[in-house]
Amino acid sequence: MAEVKLFGASLSPFSRRVEMALKVKGVEYEYIEENLAEKSSLLLEYNPVHKKVPVLVHNRKPIVESLVILEYIDETWKQNPIMPEDPYDRATARFWAKFIDDKCLPAFWQALWSKENEREKAKEEACHHLKTLENELNAKGTKFFGGETIGLVDIAANFFGYWLAILQEAAEMDFVTKEEFPVFFDWIDEFSSCSAIKESLPAKDKMLAVFQSRFKASTWKY
Structure with a gap:
């Protein structure tokens, strides 16, 4: 084996x-x-x-x-593919996964951890990137970025499916809401209800305690 x-x-x-x-x-x-x-x-x-x-x-x-x-x-491992078979669709999935890592995650980290006088601008940029991602999901008209099953982009976006809500609670912020991003929150519900995903998520209470202490200390770096 x-x-x-x-x-x-x-x-x-x-x-x-x-x-x-x-x-x-x-x-x-x-x-x-x-x-x-x-x-x-x-x-x-x-x-x-x-x-x-x-x-x-x-x-x-x-x-x-x-x-x-x-x-x-x-x-x-060929079973249960997370990448599309079509070369164009594979390239598109790679693009959005890279967009998440290069644009979305740094912007959200900046919004959560920036100084107060820089925070509003950082929040605007972060929400702009998330709206771009939501529009792509909405255009597909499917449960997941990968179609009707979880794919590469869904897994790459796991931060938004679980970590973001806990970080917002720890930081006492609430700038990403269901009212503002309804399609994305529907995706979060679908994503977090999958058994393979639930089994891979850290305990919320542990995460919340750790990040609350880091926000209070204000020494955590991305």
């Missing part, structure tokens, strides 16, 4: 992306929790360039960077 290990951090949406994909695929794996304040020698050996999680190790060969790992998983 192929050896599959995942080095991750329980509160990281990037690590959880990989767990979600493995569970959607039905791939058995060993999970190794990393202490990011004191990284293990194995993590540094497997990811000497970025020195971060997640790292998937398949038959002793490491694969790094969450979006790269998701594509590797889809190409290696």
